[in-house]
Amino acid sequence: MSSVIQLLPDHVANQIAAGEVVQRPASVVKELLENAVDAKATDIKLIVKDAGRSLIQVIDNGLGMNVIDARMCFERHATSKIRHAEDLFSLYTKGFRGEALASIAAIAHVELKTKQEQDELGTHIIIEGSKFISQDPSVLPKGTSFAVKNLFFNIPARRNFLKSETVEHRHIVDEFQRVALAHPTIHFTFIHNGGELFNLPSSNLRQRIVNLFAGKTNEKLVPISEETEIVKVQGFVSKPEFSKKNRNEQFFFVNNRYIKSGYLHHAVMAAYEGLLKDGMQPGYFIYLDVPPNTIDINIHPTKTEIKFDDEHSLYAILRSTVKHSLGQFNVAPVLDFERDPNLDTPYHYQEKDASVPLIQVDSNFNPFAQDKPTKSFSGSGFRERKTETTNWESLYIGLKNDTQEIEQITFEHDAVTSSLFNDNEIEDSKNRTYQIHKKYIVSSIKSGMMVIDQQRAHQRILYEQYLKNITIQQASSQHLLFPLELFFSVNEIELIRDLKMSLESTGFVFDTIENDKITISGIPVSVTESEVAIVLEELMNDLQNGIPDSSFSLNDSIAKSMGRSLAVRTGTFLTEKEQENIVNGLFACKEPDISPFNKPTFITISVDDLDKKFAI
Known part of the structure; x- marks a missing residue:
């Protein structure tokens, strides 16, 4: 054998x-x-x-x-x-x-x-x-x-x-x-x-970071430094106001070797606790120097993961180092116990004596006197005022006769009908939509009811709208009163240059595209000025990561990304008119039953299904 x-x-x-x-x-x-x-x-x-x-x-x-x-x-x-x-x-x-x-x-x-x-x-x-x-x-x-x-x-x-x-x-x-x-x-x-x-060119670390990422990188960096027997920490972290939704500017280096560590990343995020908005990520460039015999770099094929001997100490040191730097450079709020006493009193009143208010008392005042004078306070003294109280009965003369002459008042009332709602209200209720938990839109249909996912439905509407605009190149654009300047890294600027023609088809108008910034004078009608930077960042992040799936054309990927960025989110309250617009817009699409990412946009529940739920 x-x-x-x-x-x-x-x-x-x-x-x-x-x-x-x-x-x-x-x-x-x-x-x-x-x-x-x-x-x-x-x-x-x-x-x-x-x-x-x-x-x-x-x-x-x-x-x-x-x-x-x-x-x-x-x-x-x-x-x-x-x-x-x-x-x-x-x-x-x-x-x-x-x-x-x-x-x-x-x-x-x-x-x-x-x-x-x-x-x-x-x-x-x-x-x-x-x-x-x-x-x-x-x-x-x-x-x-x-x-x-x-x-x-x-x-x-x-x-x-x-x-x-x-x-x-x-x-x-x-x-x-x-x-x-x-x-x-x-x-x-x-x-x-x-x-x-x-x-x-050959430079120091800060200049290297600025040359790589350009834009306003220099002004957003906060240096960190700490040296202990276990580890030496150096590098930079970004200020909270420059945080992004992606993790493109997060780097850990151990002995000049790039690594990935969710554990150390959690330590940095703990230092930013209370300083970041939900879903935002800070940028950081952190260099750790440790003795080579305290780490094992041979645990992953790509050598991007390292096992440390004492991870808990590294976590505590890194967290405190980042938090200390954020507080030291007035990025994080701190308590100041060294109070300046000069701030307690205005400067011009430091040498002045306090004036004691004068109080005058009328010793002859008798509240039970019949013709008592009343005192009213004015300025720093009293002012006498006599009140006429004699012949008070004359105020009520003639009231008896007036009360006898009461006109009869008739009240209008609607005739009671046998129907709880009128015909118009019944007709309106047939087309009415309802929002549940700020996530789903419910509408009645002949066979029962339809439940629509508002976010996925809006994604489908925007996706087909942008794809049509890019294809026919006839998108509407709103002109900005003042041009908008946005700063990006060198790599992102190159990507924007490649996407310029497709983005202009969606409604963007670019004045200039320089090495580290772009100037926009027009934006799509459905995009607000505050959303421009977010839309472009998410678009570039999606295309660079292959999300959404870029197996189709570049225009298809752009339409998917913009549809996802601009769609209404789960948790957004919609008025009745906005709900109707989403429902009508969804069923005007070519493929209303699925989102751009192949997920169902709505489900139907028949009357029979509802009857089964109530069956005994």
Whole structure:
């Protein structure tokens, strides 16, 4: 009987490993950038085409590799970062698995150019799907150039599962930002489709953050700093008024390695307690330095999660550090126990004596006297006033005769009918709608009753309205009296440039689009001026995250996002007229039964179903 278990060929094993290491083009960008940082480069350039599908190239001026290392780096489990198992607990470098380059070479066309400073010639290697095509000496500058072309060319199923170019580009930008934020002293350049997206010179941390996110980033940063035996905390947090609904500006770094930690995020949110509106997220750039032997970074394939030895202490230190900084810079309310006594009394009255009011008493006053004079207080003294009380009976003369002459009053009354409601009220009640718990609209129909989800119904109405406006390019716009200026990051400005034509079809009018801000002079009729920034932020966040599903056209995604942002929320009170408009608008749609996100907009309950509920 033949053996069932066999060793996998190297190229198959590499493709399987690539499924874990290389999930999307951003994974390649992360591995190549971290290798360049580990090579002690001071200048790193990232070149990307078609969101990484066609080309991902990283050029650095680092140490470079000799001929043997250039060939060995593509072998599985080949690394220069560790020698013994104990080295896993004292890592100061980025990569250490030794599978990244082998996995990348198994699913792409790879071209490597590298040269060390002391060598006269460098090495030029071409690999296609783990197969070495050529290896030649070449005249090259110091450093390494790693070009990855046609990613997933031999795994079409993986290539088909990639998201839209907008989503994949956003993931690449995220990885670039994480590496750039971890190393502000390195000069980074990012070129996408021939255009320079980022040019980050060597600088301090605050300047690096401002260069990456532009806009009003500098004025919203609050520095934090704390040093203990357990951890050293440094970085910046944002002021509460600059909070957003997304988490695009939240970064944790442990020993200059980007990590994700819901536990530490909860500590930061606890420090902001009472300062943020519901659903808003603060921005933060927090750097933790801990002894390498107190953390384990080998618990997750992507190395973005870390296990700490003493998480509870880290939580308490981080929370108190952020809360202290917010209070120190007068961002959070604080109690001031050092009261200035000069504020108790007005300045001009400090040397004046208090005036004692004078009280005068009339010792001859007799309340039981018949003709008693009455006193009225005026100013600082009394004024006498006599009241005529004689012949008081004359006030009531003639009242007896008047009371006898009472006119008879007749009252109008409606005739009592046998019907509780009149015909008009009955006719009106047939088309009347009712709102339940500020969430559902109930309307009667011939077979029973219909319950409509007000939020989903309004989403469907707005979605079809915006999709029609974008398609025919005839949207109505309201002109603003004063142009509106909005500030965004460099990456968001590039996305707005790509969406400009589609947004103008919905009713937006753009005056200028600069490197860090846009000027809007017209907005759609259904959008208020205060909602513009929220609508654009949610739109860009949806498109960058692939939510809603962007399997259709870009215009479809824009219509879905704007419909979701501007629809009435659950918990909003609607007048009877607004309820009728939603009902009528819903059934004027082409597909009234589902929302843009394939969820039911209404249900019907028949009379028979109601009868069954009351059956004994």
